[in-house]
Amino acid sequence: MTKQNIDILFKKILKEYQIYAPVLANKELFVKKALNIKEIDYSGRIPLNSWKQLFLPDCETLFTYTGNFKKEKANYPKVCAGNMTILDLRALGLYDLVFSEDPYYQQRRQNILVVGFSFGAPNEENFADWKVFSMKLEENILEHVPFDIFLEKDKKGNFKIYSGSIKGQELLEKYKIKEYKNIKFAGLIPEEGPDKRMLELGKSIKKSANHPLWDELDKICFACGKCSLVCPTCFCFDTEDVPDKDSVKRQRLWGNCFYPEFTAIAGGKNYTDTVKKKIKFWYDHKFSRIPAEFKVPGCVSCNRCTLVCPVGIDIIKNLNRLNSKVTKKSAKK
Amino acid sequence: MINPYLPYQAKIIKCQKETEDVKLFHLKFTDSARQKRFHFWNGQFVQVGIPGKGEAPINICSQSKDSTKYFELAIREVGQLTKAFHQLKAGDYVYVRGPFGNGWPKMKNLPKKNLLLVGGGCGFIPLKSTAEELSKGYGKKYQVQILYGTSDESQLLFKKQYKAWQKAGIELDLIFDKKRPQHKTVQGAKCGFGLITKLFKTIKIVKDATAFICGPPIMFNFVVKELKKLRFGDEDIYLSLERRMTCGIGICQHCAIGDKYVCKDGPVFRYDQVNNLEL
Numbered sequence: 001m002t003k004q005n006i007d008i009l010f011k012k013i014l015k016e017y018q019i020y021a022p023v024l025a026n027k028e029l030f031v032k033k034a035l036n037i038k039e040i041d042y043s044g045r046i047p048l049n050s051w052k053q054l055f056l057p058d059c060e061t062l063f064t065y066t067g068n069f070k071k072e073k074a075n076y077p078k079v080c081a082g083n084m085t086i087l088d089l090r091a092l093g094l095y096d097l098v099f100s101e102d103p104y105y106q107q108r109r110q111n112i113l114v115v116g117f118s119f120g121a122p123n124e125e126n127f128a129d130w131k132v133f134s135m136k137l138e139e140n141i142l143e144h145v146p147f148d149i150f151l152e153k154d155k156k157g158n159f160k161i162y163s164g165s166i167k168g169q170e171l172l173e174k175y176k177i178k179e180y181k182n183i184k185f186a187g188l189i190p191e192e193g194p195d196k197r198m199l200e201l202g203k204s205i206k207k208s209a210n211h212p213l214w215d216e217l218d219k220i221c222f223a224c225g226k227c228s229l230v231c232p233t234c235f236c237f238d239t240e241d242v243p244d245k246d247s248v249k250r251q252r253l254w255g256n257c258f259y260p261e262f263t264a265i266a267g268g269k270n271y272t273d274t275v276k277k278k279i280k281f282w283y284d285h286k287f288s289r290i291p292a293e294f295k296v297p298g299c300v301s302c303n304r305c306t307l308v309c310p311v312g313i314d315i316i317k318n319l320n321r322l323n324s325k326v327t328k329k330s331a332k333k
Numbered sequence: 334m335i336n337p338y339l340p341y342q343a344k345i346i347k348c349q350k351e352t353e354d355v356k357l358f359h360l361k362f363t364d365s366a367r368q369k370r371f372h373f374w375n376g377q378f379v380q381v382g383i384p385g386k387g388e389a390p391i392n393i394c395s396q397s398k399d400s401t402k403y404f405e406l407a408i409r410e411v412g413q414l415t416k417a418f419h420q421l422k423a424g425d426y427v428y429v430r431g432p433f434g435n436g437w438p439k440m441k442n443l444p445k446k447n448l449l450l451v452g453g454g455c456g457f458i459p460l461k462s463t464a465e466e467l468s469k470g471y472g473k474k475y476q477v478q479i480l481y482g483t484s485d486e487s488q489l490l491f492k493k494q495y496k497a498w499q500k501a502g503i504e505l506d507l508i509f510d511k512k513r514p515q516h517k518t519v520q521g522a523k524c525g526f527g528l529i530t531k532l533f534k535t536i537k538i539v540k541d542a543t544a545f546i547c548g549p550p551i552m553f554n555f556v557v558k559e560l561k562k563l564r565f566g567d568e569d570i571y572l573s574l575e576r577r578m579t580c581g582i583g584i585c586q587h588c589a590i591g592d593k594y595v596c597k598d599g600p601v602f603r604y605d606q607v608n609n610l611e612l
């Protein structure tokens with residue numbers, strides 16, 4: 001398949017769907033609505049913002065109250081999430097697990113066409129930077145990420161197409177594309193079992209309460225919450241009742257565990273009242289809670305948090321420190 | 334698909350003042366079929382809300398055996414929502430989701446059948462349903478002791494029931510940490526002055542028992558220390574924890590501690606599940 005074939009595919013998709021894709025703006029890559037298919041980026045780089053806005057909007061109305069709570073009738077638009085990298089597809093796989101019983105997520109998700117993309121893995125030039133704490137990307141990685149259609153670009157610029165769902169397959173057939181391979185999604189966990197690095201890291205974090213790292217971070221972190229804003233696996237939320245004319249709307253909004261009220265209860269007690277506690281809480285979500293519940297890493301190694309941190313907190317370095325310290329200690333024993 | 338965020342209307346049948354800032358609400362779902370399907374276990378909680386004021390997790394404090402008929406919530410006026418709650422009267426409506434979480438263990442599953450309940454302040458509320466249930470004969474079969482600490486006598490909750498509990502063989506010891514008691518006993522229960530841990534030095538504590546504890550976080554550590562001295566094992570101690578909650582089903586992250594969610598894995602935890610966490 002040539003790039004031209006892929007352009008034709010997206011042109012057809014654009015007739016049915018709004019396309020969101022990595023788009024270059026001011027030399028930076030962002031997930032944005034692509035107005036025409038020429039804007040879609042094929043570098044394989046990770047966009048600075050995550051895709052979560054498409055799947056879990058920053059504000060949505062859950063109910064309208066007029067004497068009783070009624071679920072908001074929403075028209076979920078047909079959206080194509082175009083050229084999501086493997087790492088962002090892993091985050092999507094996690095949403096599918098976490099929000100499996102959330103009717104709002106499920107209904108929105110049904111109307112989203114997921115098109116994955118890889119050019120090397122996840123990006124030829126800098127993959128070495130990621131390997132440090134990421135899961136290793138197995139040869140059969142495509143069996144372990146959700147997608148409808150997947151585009152694989154090789155060094156010569158040729159493409160291979162895969163379908164990963166009935167929806168994807170039907171669409172490719174409809175568009176008269178015959179040259180594709182079917183992949184059966186086998187869940188996020190690889191055949192050999194949960195990622196070993198993840199399990200090790202989980203143990204290290206559990207024992208890390210007295211690690212000097214947390215005190216060091218306490219001194220430099222502003223608790224600005226930017227890391228959480230761009231993190232694809234930060235999906236926590238608040239709800240808020242908003243009075244309207246004769247009704248009340250109960251809305252769901254993005255939460256941020258770095259913000260002051262996140263764990264505060266009526267009466268004044270705040271369980272994460274120091275920066276140190278907030279950061280630990282954030283790490284616990286990714287490296288303790290998600291692995292404990294779903295047996296998959298709660299961090300997809302996209303490195304966005306490091307890129308946006310105003311004081312240069314580097315998640316890879318921190319995790320390596322947490323891990324190595326424990327290894328040394330256990331070696332002494 | 335069931336909508337886990339959908340609250341159901343419930344009517345306030347009765348409400349009575351327990352203390353200056355705590356009211357006891359007796360509630361019933363408007364839809365009687367929903368009430369008939371409503372099953373909870375002692376120590377579980379519901380998310381209760383008022384349109385425009387949001388929701389908050391509140392422990393159910395009536396007995397589980399009555400769950401299909403009604404349920405009770407004792408609510409302390411402490412924030413915006415609970416302030417609005419206190420202005421409601423019988424006949425008004427609130428909106429309820431749940432029940433959520435894991436409650437206290439069932440007596441039949443406990444290896445140590447004697448029971449020690451330790452409650453501090455509003456932490457006594459989640460222990461009420463257990464105390465009531467134990468007063469239905471359990472206290473004659475096994476030793477049951479309740480230690481209950483508040484700032485002063487005026488803060489005591491559920492006073493009307495103390496006599497019935499004691500009659501059923503339950504030993505009830507009260508202690509106040511702000512104002513000295515004016516009487517030697519309240520409703521037949523002995524009163525002391527000091528922190529709740531003082532009781533461990535001044536009275537005989539039930540042996541070979543399981544302990545249920547609920548109170549402010551600072552109380553946990555001190556009470557657990559005293560229990561350890563008396564050779565209570567980690568697996569003989571249960572705690573009910575309080576946290577901010579939004580969803581009630583382990584997604585929103587507000588109630589997380591370490592690798593646990595208070596809403597889903599708790600609010601009642603066996604001590605060995607949480608002894609490495611900052612409570």
